[in-house]
Amino acid sequence: MAEAHNTIAGEHQGSLLGYSIGFVLSAILTAIPFALVINGTAPREATLLGIFAAAVVQILVHLHYFLHLDRSSAQRWNLMTLLFTLMVMTIFIGGSLWIMLDLHSRMMG
Amino acid sequence: MTPQVQAIDAALLAAHEHHDARDAQAFGFWLYILSDLILFSSLFATFAVQMRSFAGGPTGKDLFDLRYVAVETLLLLLSSASYGLAMLAVQQGRSARVMRWLGVTFLLGLGFILMEVHEFYGLVLAGHGPDRSGFISAYFTLVGTHGTHVTFGLIWMAAMLFQVGFKGLSKPVAGRLLRLSVFWHFLDIVWIGVFSVVYLLGVM
Numbered sequence: 001m002a003e004a005h006n007t008i009a010g011e012h013q014g015s016l017l018g019y020s021i022g023f024v025l026s027a028i029l030t031a032i033p034f035a036l037v038i039n040g041t042a043p044r045e046a047t048l049l050g051i052f053a054a055a056v057v058q059i060l061v062h063l064h065y066f067l068h069l070d071r072s073s074a075q076r077w078n079l080m081t082l083l084f085t086l087m088v089m090t091i092f093i094g095g096s097l098w099i100m101l102d103l104h105s106r107m108m109g
Numbered sequence: 110m111t112p113q114v115q116a117i118d119a120a121l122l123a124a125h126e127h128h129d130a131r132d133a134q135a136f137g138f139w140l141y142i143l144s145d146l147i148l149f150s151s152l153f154a155t156f157a158v159q160m161r162s163f164a165g166g167p168t169g170k171d172l173f174d175l176r177y178v179a180v181e182t183l184l185l186l187l188s189s190a191s192y193g194l195a196m197l198a199v200q201q202g203r204s205a206r207v208m209r210w211l212g213v214t215f216l217l218g219l220g221f222i223l224m225e226v227h228e229f230y231g232l233v234l235a236g237h238g239p240d241r242s243g244f245i246s247a248y249f250t251l252v253g254t255h256g257t258h259v260t261f262g263l264i265w266m267a268a269m270l271f272q273v274g275f276k277g278l279s280k281p282v283a284g285r286l287l288r289l290s291v292f293w294h295f296l297d298i299v300w301i302g303v304f305s306v307v308y309l310l311g312v313m
Contacts, residue, residue, distance in 0.1 A: 014193060014196055014197055014200065015197070016194075016197060018193075019190055019193035019194065019197070020190075022190070022193070023186065023187075023189075023190040026186050026189075027183075027186065030179070030182055030183075030186065030301075030304075033305065033309055034175060034178075034179050034182075034309070037175060037309045037312055037313055038175055038176075044313070047313060048310075048313075051305050051309050051310065052305070054305075055301050055302065055305040058301050059298055059301055059302075062189070062294060062297060062298050062301070063298070066189055066193060066294040066297070067291065067294050067295075077136065078136070078139055081139065081140060081143055082143065085143040085146055085147065088147060088150075089146065089147065089150040092147070092150045092151065092154060093150055093153055093154045093157065096154035096155075096157070096158060097154065097157055097158065100158040
């Protein structure tokens with residue numbers, strides 16, 4: 001089982017069923033937000049929530065079914081570094097938006 | 110220690126080191142992917158700040174055709190799935206099948222890029238190039254950076270087609286195929302952010 005450790009993404013875990021499930025779930029999670037926006041009948045807040053929820057769930061689906069990321073010990077450092085990166089991204093994007101929107105409201109408001 | 114035991118120890122040690130090297134390569138590539146994610150974060154943050162800076166020019170509603178973007182998204186998703194099938198063939202050691210699925214993945218990725226280039230070309234031709242407004246600058250930078258990544262992925266994939274053809278599925282080749290798979294799936298994940306934030310929010 002030397003191969004079992006040799007993965008970023010755990011190639012040994014891939015299966016036809018896994019990729020099929022990942023593809024179908026992703027297709028559905030793409031169709032929902034596109035349909036919401038193209039129809040344009042749902043309230044604005046519901047549409048926004050639908051877009052973000054579908055995106056987050058689809059990213060998790062890709063990480064699980066395509067990149068085979070899980071909580072096994074072989075993957076611990078892959079997961080820890082990903083979580084750290086997500087923290088940096090949150091501070092980065094959230095902080096930029098906070099500062100710039102605040103600036104905008106002070107200058108225009 | 111008998112010479113025989115020493116030889117076995119040396120072989121085990123060599124195997125272990127070799128294994129460590131491949132682990133390190135895989136983990137190192139994963140760290141590169143994460144740093145690339147931070148690059149994309151900066152572009153997403155820029156776009157989010159600029160997304161209402163139209164400077165009297167066209168908005169997302171005027172520029173984007175969601176049906177066109179849905180087809181692009183489908184191409185990229187199909188290419189992610191077909192790369193998965195290539196990786197299954199790598200596990201089974203069937204190089205002809207690996208090449209077939211890599212070829213399918215390459216064509217799907219190429220279709221995506223051609224659609225994107227066509228979209229950019231149409232925008233520039235209509236006078237909506239990157240110099241039109243902050244919104245369009247940020248749009249071209251974010252979507253263009255993703256497209257550049259996909260283009261490099263295609264070059265890498267073409268190289269791997271030749272390597273599988275000439276060298277077969279040797280350990281180094283299989284390692285490169287695995288790292289390319291992570292790169293390719295990562296680009297599909299970034300695209301989820303792009304179509305949600307740029308196109309869907311842009312048209313709303």
